[in-house]
Amino acid sequence: MTSTLRRAGGFAVVGTLALAAPSLGMAAFAPFAAVALLAAFVIDDGPLFELFARPGDREDGRLNGLAGFALAATVLALLATVPRVRMPLPIFAAAVLILAYGNLGARLVDSTTDEEFLRSAGFVVAAILAGTVGQIAIVSLTGPLRQLPFAQFTLLAALGGLVAALLRTALYERDDPLVMLSVGLSLWGVDTLAGSVSPTQTVISFAFTVAIGYAAYALGTASVAGVITGVLLLLLTIVFGGFGWAVVLVSFFGVGALATKFKYDSKAERGVAEGNDGARGTGNVLGNAAVALVAVVGYAATQTVGHAFGTDLFMLAFAGSVAAAMSDTLSSEIGGLFDNPRLITSFKTVPPGTDGAVTWQGEVAGVGGAALIAAVAAFFLPFPTAGAIAVLAGGVIGMTVDSLLGATVEGAGLGNQAVNFLATLAGALGAMAVWIPL
Structure with a gap:
């Protein structure tokens, strides 16, 4: 067994202390605070030091890694027990166990292969199992097993695992x-806004997102980080909006990816091809979908307070942002194959790729891409008929704004991802x- 694997096992054992939270009550932070103090000021040599020490720790003569891990768990434990704050104890336990x-x-996978995709998959699978079991263990101490929302626990664990893997x-x-x-706070927010989910919804959500993510990786349309980001966004979209919202987002991911790969060699020769062989990374995915994510979270929040007009606006904002991303992607990927492009601000002929x-x-x-999303x-999506016209218009507006920003500030003041976001x-x-x- 390698030292890194033993160290990961040791951290997992420390993380398991989170399961004592229901018994300790207000003192749930105490075990982790004690570990942090021991790691920072007491253990500077011997077997325990060698077990937990990272390379930098040996140089400092202090278990900084273990101390930081335990301090973060201490903070989450306090958030879960301080009156008027009260992060749910299952969320606290899930956050600690997901990371540990x-x-x-990931280290178990590392011991057999150095494939990045498999390492990330090992991280997420172990995180889901640990996060789910941890929530079940915490809640089962105060209620009968048959009443536990297993599907909800698994979905939250999956979201936490993806957030952690992405970071x-x-x-x-x-x-x-x-x-x-970050995992603890993210899961707390999701748990507050998201409604209940059935086992069927959870199974379908997993099958849907995993299939889409693996297809993107296998086809080379996304990097490992891009796959994790895309799967996380899809899962959040399903949780906060529903499967219809996810279909809209997948339409963009799928058609946009195919457009990127379309005649890729020709675009590469012309100097207008997407980098990294067309594989989109985290920045590209977020640049195109961050607004959509904010919109679907806003939709969930307005659903919670029962504001019908607000839900319609967020629904249209979601679809309009995706239409803009699709419109911009297709205009760039298809338009880049043709000669004599003109600068949008002056209509003068410029070299391809400008x-x-x-x-x-x-x-x-x-325009066709925006119409497809509309x-x-x-x-x-259950919005009024006039909504389709608004979404089409939003897509064309977004495509035009992208070109205007590209001609004026991109490169000098803004990067491509920031332009995509705007x-x-x-x-x-x-x-x-x-x-x-309308």
Whole structure:
């Protein structure tokens, strides 16, 4: 057994202390606080030190990694027990166990292969199992097993595992405390806003998102981090909105990915191809879908307070932002195959690949993409008939704003991902603005 695997096992054992929370009550933080003090000030040599020490810890002569892990768990325990705050105890336990056992699952995979996709899959699977079991264990101490919402626990564990896995792709091992706190706060928010889910909904959600994610990875349309981000966004969309919302988002992911791969070699020769062989990363996925995520969370919040007009607006904002992302993607990927592009601000002919350059073929493809999303949204989302017109308009507005920003500020002041975000925001606002008078 390698030292990294033993260390991950040791952290998992420490994380399991979270299961004592119901028995300890207000003192649920105490075991982790004690571990943090021991790691920071007492254990500086011997077998325990060697078990938990990371490379940097040996240089400092202090178990900084273990101390940070335990301190993060201490903070979550306090949030779960302080009056008037009260993060649910199952969420606290899930956050700690998801990180601890997710790391163990990743290390187990590491012992047999160095494939990044399998390592991430090992992290998520172990995190889901540990997070689900942890919530069941916490709640079963105060109620009969037959009344436990197993499906809800599994779905929350999956969301937490994906959040943690995504953050781990961007952060270092020493940042585990930040990962744990982020998972805990994220799950607390989801648990507050999301409604109950049935076992059937959970199974279908998992099958749907895993199939889409694996297809994206197998086809090379997304990197490992991009796959995790996309699956997380889809799962959140299902939780907060429903399957109809997810179908709208998948329509963009699928058609947009195929458009990126379409005649990729020709676009590469012209210098207009997406980098990384067309595989979209986390930044690209979030740049195109962050506004949609905010909209679906806003929809869930207005559903909670029963504000009908607000739910319609957020629904249109969601569809309008996705239409803008689709319109922009198709206009770029299809338009880039044609000669004589013109700068949108001056209509002067410029070289292919120039930011803000458009072709009439690309514009037609972009309008078609917006129309496709409008049609899918009209079929799957319960908004008024005029909503389809608003979504189409929002898509075209977003595509135009993207080109204008590309011609004026992209590169000098804004990156491509920021421009994508602003374009989708324009699509969302445009759809709402057009719909209100209709």
